[in-house]
Amino acid sequence: EPEVTQTPSHQVTQMGQEVILRCVPISNHLYFYWYRQILGQKVEFLVSFYNNEISEKSEIFDDQFSVERPDGSNFTLKIRSTKLEDSAMYFCASSRDRVYSSGNTIYFGEGSWLTVV
């Protein structure tokens, strides 16, 4: 079964450093997402991406965050200057169609656990 793959699985970084989390979405999918989950809390939406641009973003997704699809297969989340409160599991997800399209499914990766020290 096709799956969303994420790297690294775990990263420890110093506060203030830049981090790039990488994802390979399912190959025929057109919509890409990043969510995060702080330990013990809900899964929260960060950003959605379609046709090489952001289609929606949350209040969490401020200027320190950026997303990119640098080639035909990868989708990245960059955090420019990490803070302690950025420590969380970051999930990449993809779907073939828009969230609200009938029959559409969002598939999630296994996550990248980011620890900021």
Add this chain to the structure above:
Amino acid sequence: EDQVTQSPEALRLQEGESSSLNCSYTVSGLRGLFWYRQDPGKGPEFLFTLYSAGEEKEKERLKATLTKKESFLHITAPKPEDSATYLCAVGKTSYDKVIFGPGTSLSVIP
């Protein structure tokens, strides 16, 4: 404000003891209610999507139902391998995101 709540927060069942998990939502323009399973340290694994009140979906020991205000995930004769956190999420018309509830942590004891 859009809200998704789940109850109970945690549920402990004996193997074979059937039960139901609840997901209540207050969302304008609901367009899909999703159930996911999440194992510790892993990503959400898709289970079901429901679109309209009265709809039901089944997969092995799980059955999901939807009303206008809530959804239930019924677990029939659970096994220890059903132990996980079950997440409910909702989609909205014209929005490219889903809103997750806090989850129900299910433990099935042999």
